[in-house]
Amino acid sequence: MAEITVLVGDIGGTNVRLGIARVRPDAISVQGVKVYDARKYVSPDSVIRHYREAKPEAIVIGVAGPVVENVATLTNLGWTLSAGELSRIFQIPVYLLNDLQACAYGVLVAPSSSLVTLNDAEPKPGNKAVIAAGTGLGEAGMFWDGQQHQPWACEGGHCDFAPRSELDVELYFYLKKKFVHVSWERVLSGPGLVNIYYFLKFEKKMPGSLELDVQTESMDLPAKISAAALANSSPTAVVALELFCKYYAAEASNLALKTMALGGVYIAGGIAPKILPFLKKPSFIAEFTNVGRLSQLLKTIPVYVVVDELIGLVGAAAFVQRKLRKQKPF
Structure with a gap:
C-alpha cells in the first residue's frame, strides 16, 4: 500500500x-x-x-x-x-x-477521544462547521456533498461584532474608539479577551486583584486573565472570561445557522481546551441556542470542543x- x-x-x-x-x-x-x-x-x-x-x-x-x-x-x-x-x-x-480548512480536515478524522461534548445532540447528515479562537479567530465549513464532507475556508472572524445586550453595546463603542472596524476577532481571540478585561477594569471600573499593565503587549496576558478566572482570584477576570464564552457561543451559533451545520459545530483553537470549565457551564449552550425562532433547531446541533492541539x-x-x-x- x-x-x-x-x-x-x-x-x-x-x-x-x-x-x-x-x-x-x-x-x-x-x-x-x-x-x-x-x-x-x-x-x-x-x-x-x-x-x-x-x-x-x-x-x-x-x-x-x-x-x-x-x-x-x-x-x-x-x-x-x-x-x-x-x-x-x-x-x-x-x-x-x-488553517481552519486544515483543522476541518483534521476534525473529520478525529477520534472521539479528541472531542469533549458540550451539546449532546444526535448528529444529522449534513454540513459541519469549526470555529477556533487563538491569536485570531478562524472559521470554516464542511459541506456535505452526499458522500463525504468537503472542507472550505472563510474569513468569518472578521465579520462585524454583533452586540446582544446593553453591556455588549457599551463594549462595542469602547472598541470602536480603538479600532476602525470592530470584528468578532476583537472579542474572540487572545487579544480579544484582553480587550474585554480592560473594558471591564478601566471603563466599567470593576474591582479585581489581578494587576495588568494597560501599556504592555505581552502575549501571556490572555493566559493570566484565564488563569485568574479559573482560580476565581479576580472578579474582573471571571466576568471577562464569562463574556468571552458568551461571545464564543453567540458566534458559534451564527456560524451554525449560516452553514446549516446539522452535523455539528466544533470549537477548536488553543484557548478552548484551557477554559473547559467555563465552556461546560449551562450558560454556554443557553447562549448558543438563544436565537429566537430557530432556538429549537440549534438545540438539535451537537457541539464539541477539540482538545487535540x-x-x-x-x-x-x-x-x-x-x-x-x-x-x-x-
Whole structure:
C-alpha cells in the first residue's frame, strides 16, 4: 500500500508547528512535532529550514489567513507565503491551506477521544462547521456533498461584532474608539479577551486583584486573565472570561445557522481546551441556542470542543490522504 512522507505545518499568529506525517490511504501518523515562536523568524522558509531533518515528498501548511491563488498573507503575523516560491526553494510540491480548512480536515478524522461534548445532540447528515479562537479567530465549513464532507475556508472572524445586550453595546463603542472596524476577532481571540478585561477594569471600573499593565503587549496576558478566572482570584477576570464564552457561543451559533451545520459545530483553537470549565457551564449552550425562532433547531446541533492541539497537522495530513485515496499525483 502506498505511503507518502509529508512535512506538515500549522502557522498561526504566534506559533509555528511542524511535523512529519506518514500518510497511507488507510492511516495517518504525525511525528517529530516541534513548536517555534514565529516572531523569532523572518520568513516561513527560515523556520522550515530550521526544522527539516527528513526528506519529505511534499509540504502541506495550514496558514492563519486567506489563501488566494496559492498565496497567503498571515493576518496577525505579516508574513506572505507563496506555494510556488516555497516549491522552488525546496524542490518539492507545496500546498497551502487556510488553517481552519486544515483543522476541518483534521476534525473529520478525529477520534472521539479528541472531542469533549458540550451539546449532546444526535448528529444529522449534513454540513459541519469549526470555529477556533487563538491569536485570531478562524472559521470554516464542511459541506456535505452526499458522500463525504468537503472542507472550505472563510474569513468569518472578521465579520462585524454583533452586540446582544446593553453591556455588549457599551463594549462595542469602547472598541470602536480603538479600532476602525470592530470584528468578532476583537472579542474572540487572545487579544480579544484582553480587550474585554480592560473594558471591564478601566471603563466599567470593576474591582479585581489581578494587576495588568494597560501599556504592555505581552502575549501571556490572555493566559493570566484565564488563569485568574479559573482560580476565581479576580472578579474582573471571571466576568471577562464569562463574556468571552458568551461571545464564543453567540458566534458559534451564527456560524451554525449560516452553514446549516446539522452535523455539528466544533470549537477548536488553543484557548478552548484551557477554559473547559467555563465552556461546560449551562450558560454556554443557553447562549448558543438563544436565537429566537430557530432556538429549537440549534438545540438539535451537537457541539464539541477539540482538545487535540495537533488537529491542524493531522488535517494537513488528511488532505494528503484524500489525494492518495483518489490516486491523484502530487
